[in-house]
Amino acid sequence: MGLLAQGSPLSWEETKRHADHVRRHGILQFLHIYHAVKDRHKDVLKWGDEVEYMLVSFDHENKKVQLVLSGEEVLETLQEKGERSNPNHPTLWRPEYGSYMIEGTPGQPYGGTMSEFNTVEDNMRKRRKEATSLLEENQALCTITSFPRLGCPGFTLPEYKPNPVEGGASKSLFFPDEAINKHPRFSTLTRNIRHRRGEKVVINVPIFKDKNTPSPFIEAFPEDEEAARASKPDHIYLDAMGFGMGNCCLQVTFQACSISEARYLYDQLATICPIVMALSAASPFYRGHVSDIDCRWGVISASVDDRTREERGLEPLKNNSYRISKSRYDSIDSYLSKCGEKYNDIDLTIDKEIYEQLRREGIDHLLAQHVAHLFIRDPLTLFEEKIHLDDANESDHFENIQSTNWQTMRFKPPPPNSDIGWRVEFRPMEVQLTDFENSAYVVFVVLLTRVILSYKLDFLIPLSKVDENMKVAQKRDAVLRGLFYFRKDICKGGNAVVDSCGKAQSSPELAQEEYTLMSIDTIINGKEGVFPGLIPILNSYLENMEVDVDTRCSILNYLKLIKKRASGELMTVARWMREFVANHPDYKQDSLITDEMNYSLMMKCNQIATELCECPELLGSSFRKVKYSGNKTDSSSN
Template structure:
């Protein structure tokens, strides 16, 4: 999660009064950081993953599973046993949006040696064991992206009813405020997004039309005109931030050796985001229904969309300054490296005064417009104690805006007065059921960064095409049926990153001839005469590296999983979940997921995650069996 300041949160009206102050001082803080470390070079490669978890409780007698609202207590116990006792503890734990969620990371970042890849899964396993050890009987730690019955009656333990009347943070018909983490940042974000927008957030997800699904599928919300107006036929309607931020994901952050390398990686990986998102698809169910999408991205984007009607183009601009084309949770809007400049074909809304100020301070055009675009947004939370800061030594105002622009990639300047370098964060992945799968996706992305830098690869295509790819990636079975724009010759742009300043010699080839529509199988595994494939390139890289036998075997197992998911030989988590529900004896082919069906599914997910059963259609023979204590639920089916 982003910036977690402590203090007394201000209301939206109070926060709004300080918005210009936060923006003005946020820019000053960025400039202090930039001028202090812009020439910093030779930082070593460091990287780390973030895994988000849900806490669930199984009622075996009544065949029901619920989300346990004990995240804060579990987190306190884990931190007390871990980092507070031993600063070198191998795991770190942090809060997340839902009070049924926690986030785990390695205690120390991984380094640049190949052997580090062989420790990722072991660390994830430690996290699972550690958190499981402090849970109560019949409770488990699950890495599922979206809880299928989130927002259904009684989905939490203890059970709470939603409070749709004024006074609540979300005013949701479905999601009780008690399911929001008690840290004031989270409820304040929820309330202020709604107040700034002028109405509740609106999430409409297309329902999967099975043979007995009503057509049209229409829900009614008696006595709630707002819901009646916002909900669409043949869609699953949701109305709270929790439906998006209450999902789980898998993220990776990299430290680059310099600002130029960070900008280069930011751009190259942005084109990979939709591909890996489709590959990691794991969230086909929402509010107790089977949906027609496989990924959470559009749901979470809508769940934090604070744009007013004016900013969304539904009314003439009167009280707001800009039309804004996207939610603050979406794909990136501009490349940062010079080699990406010619592919910046999206109209970029910027704060012109901030842009001008940055240029005057010596910031180049591309970075200046990136920051000036982020700063068209208002701060969503502000604490009374954090209004007046030392801009030379603190960065809270900059991070206030930066950390609530939730994009596919995040470009992260070093914190002030730290030994941390320039970083980029890769954010689109859905969390997987097992530590093996999550390790595979992390290792794949990290290896790809090494190959991009070593071979000076160029994946850039027009950003408008990346946006189109993002839309395709969320569709049902996109990994097999979707076609994605991808660069044909990824070596032609190899001169794009030729010196430490990131200076580029742009290609003169017409952009339309540089890319083509490809399947994910072609992009990942290659197709003769079309594209060499990312996995063959990674394998070639590995052959030229000195790697110990154990590490090489682990990496090859991980890449085998990615390869087979891309080809369709193995299912994505989303496809596996769909088939599990479709084949459940209680399923009536009406797109409805009952408590008992949900119980069966989550029980099976928990058994797979704890290596208590085989799942060859999801994991294949690449899955290494490493026994450990696992969950406290025992047999649950």
């Protein structure tokens, strides 16, 4: 969740007064880092994943499931028993936005050997078991992207009512402030986004129109004029940061060997983001309704959109400096590598003074405009004790802006005076139900980076087309029904690529059009005469690597899952959830999810995650059955 400073948080008005100071010194901090490590190279590959979890409680008697607001207490115990007692503990735990959430990562980064791929799932299992051991009876640790009844009455344990009057952090009609993590960063972010914007955040999610769904679907808010104005017909109305940042995701961070390699990976992976997001789709339900989207991305983007009416182009510029086309949580706006420059076809709003300052300091055009674009944003949180810093040895002001630009990819300079190298973070994936699935997506992405670098692959297309792909990727069943712009010839400069049979071939001349619309099945699995497919390329790479039998078997199992999700042979989590609800005996084909339906769904999700039942339509036969221990819920009570 970014920078977690301790101290006395400032109000928005106080933070605003220091905004130029933070930006000015943030740039100085970046320059100190850049000049110190710009020539650093030969860093080895290190990487790690981040998995976010929800704590849930099952009331078997009343057939109800709630989010447990004990994340801070669980986290404190996990850290005390883990990293504080043993610096080499295999897992690390961090807070997340919801007080029902925690985040787990491996204790040490993974290295560059192929055998590391065979340890990912085991580490995720350790995390799940470790956290579950601290829960009470009938509680569980779930890796679900979006809790289906988030924002419905009584969705938390203990139960709290929202506080829509002045004084609350979010003023939400649905999401109580008690569900926000108690660390001051989170409530301050919530309050300051609302104050900067000048109104509550507005999220309208299209409703899925089932047989008995009212048409038009309209919710009435007679006692709240702001909600009445903001809500749209045929949409589910949400009004708080918690509806976005209170969801869970799966992320991967890589250390590159140099700044140029990090920039190259940043660009190449940016084009993959929409594809993997659609493949990992896992969030079809919002505030007790069935929606017409499968991914959380647009919801979370709107949930932290702090742009004023002027910045959104709804009023003439008077008090603000820029029109800003996107929320600060969105897809990237410019490529960073030289090979990506010609594909930068999105109008980029930058702070011209910062850009010129960076250019005078020897920063090239592409990196200077990237940073100058990030720094059009204001800091959203600031702590009194962190205003005046040592710019040569601290980076909090830079990270203040950097960490609240939540984009599909994040380019991460090394922290000051550390042995950490230049990194990139891959951020669009939805978290999956099982450790097996989460491992599969992580291994797929990490392996793809190895292949990109080894084969010098080129996935670049105009960035405006990547933006279009992001919109398509969130739609219902995009993995099967969506068409995505993708580069036809991914070979750079005549290097060998592989055909759909996995054999090397030399690259033909680029066609007049470098990219075309493809299905995800074609992109992932290949289609003769159209595109070789990412899985065949990965398989070809594996054939040329020395890999022990056990690791190879694990990797092939993971790739099989990705392959079958792409072809439709296996369902995405989103599609599986839709089918489960559609077939529930209580479902009235009215797009509503009751407490009992939610209970049944979450019970099933937990049983699948803890391997108490099989789910071949979701996992197929590739799911390795290893007995899980530590489940706290009593399935016999169901």
